[in-house]
Amino acid sequence: MSDTLTYVYAVARDVDDAALDGLRGIGGRPVRVVTVGRLAAVVSDADRAEFEERALEERLEDLEWLAATARAHHHVVDTLGRGHLLAPLALATVYFDDDRVRAVLTDSRETFDGVLDRLAGRAEFGLKVYARRGGRGATAGRERAASGAEYLRRRRQALREGDTALDEAREAAAEVDTAVTALAVASRTHRLQDATLSGTSEPMVLNRAHLVPVERAGELAALVDTLAEHPRIRVEVTGPWVPYSFAQTQQAQQDQP
């Protein structure tokens, strides 16, 4: 039994060998391709021990390993994705060897072609919207309350106003999202990021991914520019991303909530 596995980063079309020069994946391993016709699985070796079932379960609890693996996966996908049509695979997809990858590629050829056709000429953009702080109600409680009752009254009012501000932010975010959705060919909702993870104190009210035709990216930028001074919300666009959120088979798409 070999002590290495084949880790698959993405499935691409017409990969230019020169693009693989010096490209390193997880564990600093060189990246190569396993090809079937025009399709290419972008792969590297991976330590078997590192990816054995129990090992992986443990490692997934290890944030540093998870972050390093995610970064390495992204580096490969993002680097190749700039010049190639590709569909990234989910994190940590491994096979026993290259022959197994070749078999999967052969068996699922039509599926991959379908996924790639849908992604051609399109890029993913993240749309994240936060409720602005410091709107109405921000002054409540700033001055020292004269009494406990006064303090409680102000606090209740601040909470009410906070709720209203959040509702208004959600509404404004939904409007922005509708406008962006109109530019997109597909859209998907991601979970809202916890403030501890997003690194911002403003509550997130929307986290979406939009698959946008490359030629319309300028319109998206222009739209977002007009929102810079919005009183209720702060809008953040990330990307262009390799279309992670939209690299799915038709079946998976239908199953999606």
Add this chain to the structure above:
Amino acid sequence: MTEPESFELTPRATSLFGDEEVALVDLLDRLLAGGVVLVGDLTISLAGVDLVRISLRALITSIAPVERPGTRGGTQRSGAAASEAVTARAERADRELEPGDG
């Protein structure tokens, strides 16, 4: 290989760890809930919900600091209470990630 001009849209998210151009949290949104899901040879294709749950728990428990005094009704939390709060948050995240709830 140059990027098309239309890709000159460069607002970058604030990063969890500050120094990388792509925020890890945005990357994990995509890597754990996206990408083509294939059944690999080892049954470690935890991609999707399970992986998200595990990783999110790891993220939360490793990053979440003690609740700041005053953020939850002003009660000062002891270390034990704080870790309970973190656990509760991880469990809430679990619930939010139940299939069909996404």
